[in-house]
Amino acid sequence: MSQAFNRLVTLGLMQTRREPREKYLGGYLTWYRLSASFYPADRDDPYAEIPSSLFYGGAWGLLPTSAARHLYVVLACLDPIGNEKAYLDSILEDTQAEPWWDLYFENPLRYLEYDESNGRYDSKDLEPKLRIDYLAGHRARYPASLAELSDYSGMTRATVSSALQVLTTPIFGGHQRQDSTKRYPHFAPVIKGHAAARMPTWHVPDRRANDWTFNLDWLNDPEKFERLRKDRWPTLFRRRGQKARGRGRRPRPAANRP
Known part of the structure; x- marks a missing residue:
């Protein structure tokens, strides 16, 4: 652990602070934190959310x-979508329309199952499916x-x-x-x-x-x-085991010919 911390400090990715402990405890406390360069300087800077x-x-x-x-x-x-919830909420604010998916999908009913017993489409799961598809459509613009x-x-x-x-x-x-x-x-x-x-x-x-x-x-x-x-x-791990066994094999000696 100490080697990893020292390496991060050397690379400028982590900051440390050392200070004496409280009275009668003795010794020192060392505090660690990630470098401020990991965080956006202002709200307009691009960033990626990776939760702890x-x-x-x-x-x-x-x-x-x-x-x-x-x-x-x-x-x-x-x-390209740092925060999915915030991105979808911004779509709702921009459209100011209900249902919002009418502006983005030509035939939303294709996502639904037709209930023949009452002659209606089951729309209970419509919005979650469309949200997933909309996010996928936006990300498809940025392939790598x-x-x-x-x-x-x-x-x-x-x-x-x-x-x-x-x-x-x-x-x-x-x-x-x-x-x-x-x-x-x-x-x-x-x-x-x-x-x-x-x-x-x-x-x-x-x-x-x-x-x-x-x-x-x-x-x-x-x-x-x-x-x-x-x-x-x-x-x-099966492939790793096969490679390890392959490295451990020794070539057979050539047969002695008269």
Whole structure:
């Protein structure tokens, strides 16, 4: 931990302050905080929201490679929508119309299921579906190719591609809620846009992961932590095992010929 803190201070990413403890306690207290350069100087500066719960809950630390953790932060910074709720609220203020989706969708009814029993469309889930689709439509205007993500992140294209496979693997949800027949949705840390052949697409962090927490007993136990990772990314760890076994093999000696 001390080495990591010292490295952050050296890079100018963290600030420290050391002061004496209160009377009769003795010794010193050291305070740490991120550099002010991480935060926007004024309201018009572009910024990316990465909530602390993502780190304290263990979701970010659970990612199995440093490349995946680094790329996650890069994708959060590249997201053209910093705050989804604030962005959608601004749309409502601009339109001053109800329902707001009539201005953006030619046929909203295609999102609904037709109830033949009463001859009506079930509009209960209409607005959430349209909100998701509207956000996706806006982000589709800002695709990023592997080459661009490589430039942004400072990693090779192969490393970026491997990290994206990790980030788009569903690791959250998929189990039944307590005292309910409903199940948590199964989703990945990062949402991937529609990908056409030979065309770049967009990737953004799924905001639902911000509220997800893992058991501290698992996160603080190295064996349980590694087991949790293997359970979430079985294909990745299977490939690692195959590579390790391949490196351990020795070439067979050539047969002696007369």
